[in-house]
Amino acid sequence: MTTQAASAQAAAVRERPTTGLWRDAWGRLLKNRLAILGLFLVITLLFLGVFGPLIAPYPYSQQDLKAVLAGGHGPLPPGSPGHILGTDQLGRDLLSRLLDGARISVSVAFVVQIVIIVIGVPIGAIAGWFGGRTDNVLMRFTDIIYAFPDLLFIILLSVAFRETVFGQALDGLLLVFIAIGITSWVTVARLVRGQMLALKETEFVEAARAIGVSDRKIVTRHLLPNGMGPIIVAITLGIPAAILAEATLAYIGIGVQPPRASWGSLIAEGQKFIRSEPHLVTFPAIAIALALIGFTFLGDGLRDALDPKLKGKQ
Amino acid sequence: MSAADDTMTEPEAPSIIEVSPDDARRTQTPTEPRADSGRKADKLLTVRNLSTHFFTPDGVVQAVDDVSFELGYGETLGLVGESGCGKSVTALSIARLVPNPPGRIVAGEVIFDGIDVLKMNDDEMRHLRGKEIGFIFQDPLTSLNPTLTIGYQIAESIREHMGLSSAAAKDRVAELLGKVGIPRAKDRLNDYPHQFSGGMRQRVMIAIALACDPKLILADEPTTALDVTIQAQILELIERLSDEFHTAVLMITHDLGIAAGMCDRVNVMYAGRIVETATVDELFERPRMPYTWGLLDSLPRLDDVRGDRLRTIEGLPPLLIQPPDACRFEPRCRFARDICREDEPELTERGAAHYARCWATQPDGWIP
Numbered sequence: 001m002t003t004q005a006a007s008a009q010a011a012a013v014r015e016r017p018t019t020g021l022w023r024d025a026w027g028r029l030l031k032n033r034l035a036i037l038g039l040f041l042v043i044t045l046l047f048l049g050v051f052g053p054l055i056a057p058y059p060y061s062q063q064d065l066k067a068v069l070a071g072g073h074g075p076l077p078p079g080s081p082g083h084i085l086g087t088d089q090l091g092r093d094l095l096s097r098l099l100d101g102a103r104i105s106v107s108v109a110f111v112v113q114i115v116i117i118v119i120g121v122p123i124g125a126i127a128g129w130f131g132g133r134t135d136n137v138l139m140r141f142t143d144i145i146y147a148f149p150d151l152l153f154i155i156l157l158s159v160a161f162r163e164t165v166f167g168q169a170l171d172g173l174l175l176v177f178i179a180i181g182i183t184s185w186v187t188v189a190r191l192v193r194g195q196m197l198a199l200k201e202t203e204f205v206e207a208a209r210a211i212g213v214s215d216r217k218i219v220t221r222h223l224l225p226n227g228m229g230p231i232i233v234a235i236t237l238g239i240p241a242a243i244l245a246e247a248t249l250a251y252i253g254i255g256v257q258p259p260r261a262s263w264g265s266l267i268a269e270g271q272k273f274i275r276s277e278p279h280l281v282t283f284p285a286i287a288i289a290l291a292l293i294g295f296t297f298l299g300d301g302l303r304d305a306l307d308p309k310l311k312g313k314q
Numbered sequence: 315m316s317a318a319d320d321t322m323t324e325p326e327a328p329s330i331i332e333v334s335p336d337d338a339r340r341t342q343t344p345t346e347p348r349a350d351s352g353r354k355a356d357k358l359l360t361v362r363n364l365s366t367h368f369f370t371p372d373g374v375v376q377a378v379d380d381v382s383f384e385l386g387y388g389e390t391l392g393l394v395g396e397s398g399c400g401k402s403v404t405a406l407s408i409a410r411l412v413p414n415p416p417g418r419i420v421a422g423e424v425i426f427d428g429i430d431v432l433k434m435n436d437d438e439m440r441h442l443r444g445k446e447i448g449f450i451f452q453d454p455l456t457s458l459n460p461t462l463t464i465g466y467q468i469a470e471s472i473r474e475h476m477g478l479s480s481a482a483a484k485d486r487v488a489e490l491l492g493k494v495g496i497p498r499a500k501d502r503l504n505d506y507p508h509q510f511s512g513g514m515r516q517r518v519m520i521a522i523a524l525a526c527d528p529k530l531i532l533a534d535e536p537t538t539a540l541d542v543t544i545q546a547q548i549l550e551l552i553e554r555l556s557d558e559f560h561t562a563v564l565m566i567t568h569d570l571g572i573a574a575g576m577c578d579r580v581n582v583m584y585a586g587r588i589v590e591t592a593t594v595d596e597l598f599e600r601p602r603m604p605y606t607w608g609l610l611d612s613l614p615r616l617d618d619v620r621g622d623r624l625r626t627i628e629g630l631p632p633l634l635i636q637p638p639d640a641c642r643f644e645p646r647c648r649f650a651r652d653i654c655r656e657d658e659p660e661l662t663e664r665g666a667a668h669y670a671r672c673w674a675t676q677p678d679g680w681i682p
Contacts, residue, residue, distance in 0.1 A: 139516050149397060189352070201416075202456065203451060203453060203456040203457045204456065204457055204458055204459040204460075206411065206457070207449065207451055207457040207458070207519070207522070208445065208459070208470070209411060209412060210409060210443055210449035210451075211443060211444030211448070211449065211470060211471035211474070211522060211523075211525070212439075212440040212441060212442070212443035212444035212445060212474055212475060213440075213444075213470055213471070213474055214440060214474070217474075221462070222462070224461070224463040225462070226459065226461050228461075295424070
């Protein structure tokens with residue numbers, strides 16, 4: 001076909017880098033301004049979540065009683081000396097508490113998604129790959145979970161386990177992780193199943209079977225990577241939902257235990273002073289909004305990047 | 315390969331079944347001819363009374379109905395016929411890849427290298443596929459996984475079946491890619507399928523099929539999706555490599571020209587049955603079945619007058635749900651008589667190793 005000389009010459013000419021799906025997608029993502037904004041917000045949130053306590057001026061539960069007493073027995077307004085964002089009625093620094101809230105939100109965002117992946121992907125993959133009776137049983141189970149009233153289930157769960165070791169673990173966060181996780185894997189399971197059903201009929205899967213690749217490898221090496229795009233998008237868009245769910249629970253007093261500060265519980269405490277000291281509600285609300293916007297923009301950007309054909313639709 | 319080659323013996327050749335250090339060495343020198351001592355039967359493949367049916371809501375489709383044929387070691391056998399006459403399903407049945415449900419092999423035997431494939435369990439079957447039987451599919455554009463590199467996909471069956479170290483597997487992959495005529499093979503291992511043209515992808519598919527040095531390659535219309543010049547290159551490649559690796563080929567095609575160029579024997583299939591079988595020369599010189607005449611007549615010719623319409627066989631193949639006990643080609647046959655509508659002819663001898671299924675061309679028939 002080729003002579004030695006020709007191939008040597010060709011090798012010298014060839015400097016073209018290998019492009020793959022992920023590199024292409026990354027390129028498209030970088031061209032999307034909203035996605036970059038989202039990415040920036042997400043990275044900021046991650047940074048604050050991880051390093052927040054190091055940046056925070058005070059521990060989240062430390063009270064500055066002198067300042068509160070001097071200021072007239074109420075929350076200090078933003079811009080007070082030593083407290084940029086003010087304090088709550090107990091003299092706890094709002095900035096420090098918001099940073100603790102960021103840590104809680106980040107941990108909820110990621111741990112819940114891990115729970116969802118661990119439950120949802122295998123169930124969807126098994127249902128889609130085996131089909132038939134297995135599919136039927138797993139999908140009816142999924143339907144039952146889907147039809148369950150999420151909030152009611154989570155409230156019942158946390159009330160039932162509140163006093164146990166399990167309920168107290170990680171300041172009550174473990175319960176929140178699990179409760180939100182087991183009510184929200186359904187979407188991912190259905191998505192994975194759909195991907196499996198579509199992809200298992202493709203010819204490259206038939207070709208893989210024809211060379212004796214095992215079922216497990218076909219699913220993990222051939223099917224899942226091909227169906228990865230929509231799964232990643234669903235998981236990214238699931239993060240704001242999880243953050244919002246945690247904040248909602250904290251707002252109604254479920255989940256993270258005081259004195260830890262979830263953004264939801266900050267709003268709940270702050271609303272008593274909403275007329276005199278609105279910053280106690282505004283700042284946590286802004287924090288929640290920015291986090292949700294960040295993940296949503298990033299998720300939309302990822303969808304456009306991973307599946308360019310979809311762009312402009314929906 | 316002729317029958318004479320089949321009986322030739324080569325002393326001192328390593329066994330090709332047991333995995334041994336010798337095996338690893340052998341895989342790096344696939345050019346040495348396959349050893350006869352590894353043969354476990356007279357014929358590499360014996361298909362006996364194979365019936366594969368599809369159970370659909372409309373009824374049972376008898377896609378392959380009582381098909382029998384043999385394929386010798388290193389031989390190339392053509393399976394020719396129109397779309398939907400059971401060629402692909404026959405090949406899929408041999409590798410037990412018929413989608414189930416709705417398909418099922420309901421009867422028959424497939425003896426591959428002395429072992430009944432239909433009695434194997436799933437695990438044994440998985441080790442047969444890819445290692446002993448390679449598959450080349452029709453459409454190379456969709457038969458490669460777009461998210462995996464070419465190198466990974468070729469190495470897949472090597473890793474699965476040969477247990478080579480990853481460095482040795484990589485060398486083998488590069489060697490295979492070179493053999494199928496991909497220039498700068500080593501540089502292209504990390505490329506993805508979309509960086510290859512259709513013809514190159516089919517070359518990659520051939521490399522995958524040959525990766526474990528199989529005894530049989532099932533080529534299911536390997537050139538249908540390619541243009542004519544590439545088609546010729548690919549066919550030449552399959553022919554050359556099957557000689558070099560001493561691999562038997564079951565060549566499925568609807569193009570008699572391809573069969574004429576590549577095969578030792580040809581089976582003509584119609585409506586789930588073999589209607590004529592003969593050596594290539596015999597089939598083209600003395601076809602004894604009106605369907606084969608129709609296929610031959612449908613080929614465009616160099617001496618065709620410009621502007622003339624291409625010739626076709628009038629009508630369509632019958633539905634294979636409860637076919638009548640009659641000649642299945644009868645509704646489209648110009649020579650049909652009453653007996654053709656009343657009884658189905660058997661596959662009977664017309665010459666040396668030449669069989670046809672037709673009342674009219676039998677010795678006492680009405681076509682001499």
